[in-house]
Amino acid sequence: MPKTISVLLLYGSLLLREALRNALAAEGRFVVVGATDLDGPEMQLLLDACPDVVVVGGAPAFALAQCLGGLRLVARSLRSVAISQSRDLGADVHLAPDSPFGHLTDAIVTADRRDDGVVLMLPTARAQQDDPYDEQRRQLSVRESEVLDLVASGMSNRQIATHLSIAEGTVKRHLRNIFGKLGAVSRIDAVNRSNQDGRLGIRLDRPITPPEHHDRLRACSGHDRKPALADRYAQR
Secondary structure: OOOOEEEEEEEOOHHHHHHHHHHHHHHOOEEEEEEEOOOOOOHHHHHOOOOOEEEEEOOOHHHHHHHHHHHHHHOOOOEEEEEOOOOOOOOOEEEOOOOOHHHHHHHHHHHHOOOOOOOEEEOOHHHHHHOOOOHHHHOOOHHHHHHHHHHHHOOOHHHHHHHHOOOHHHHHHHHHHHHHHHOOOOHHHHHHHHHHOOOOOOOOOOOOOHHHHHHHHHHHHOOOOOOOHHHOOOOO
């Protein structure tokens, strides 16, 4: 049974905030623990509910960045989605305002399952239509292929960096490039897309699922990398 993800909405527009609350609640896989303005006085009370993911938007980029910075001070393990044209707000996932609702739900799931601090910018339908990827731009480099094969084997970013004798930040950069070229929104999605195209060095008989991917990570690292929800905000 899929995990239910608790979501906190911090959105500048009351009309859009309530529309998003209702749409997410109707999905069934999300529980909206609260919705308020970015600087609403009840924000701390809502944070006490320990949401899995916070969604911020409906305000200028500087206000969103300030809000996310404040959230990190009080809940460092809180995952975040920023709805904005800006790509440098410090969120786990950035989503353009013209994206369809389905991209928002994908962004929330991706943020909740994020591995090793990879920041994603999910493509919008308009961007894909105006600037389609041709085959040359979609082709992975030799190094990117190596990184993706190691991801498929269950290695974390740190383990990949050690294996290839490169910096962990370089691994993250390769992953961002891989996601962009494949149109993927997560490590699992990138592996499955590459396997489907026959470009993955490790041949998989079928698409891998999130539980299977986490099992591979645990097998490589020797422990469960996902903390229990009760311990998520222990470092406040």
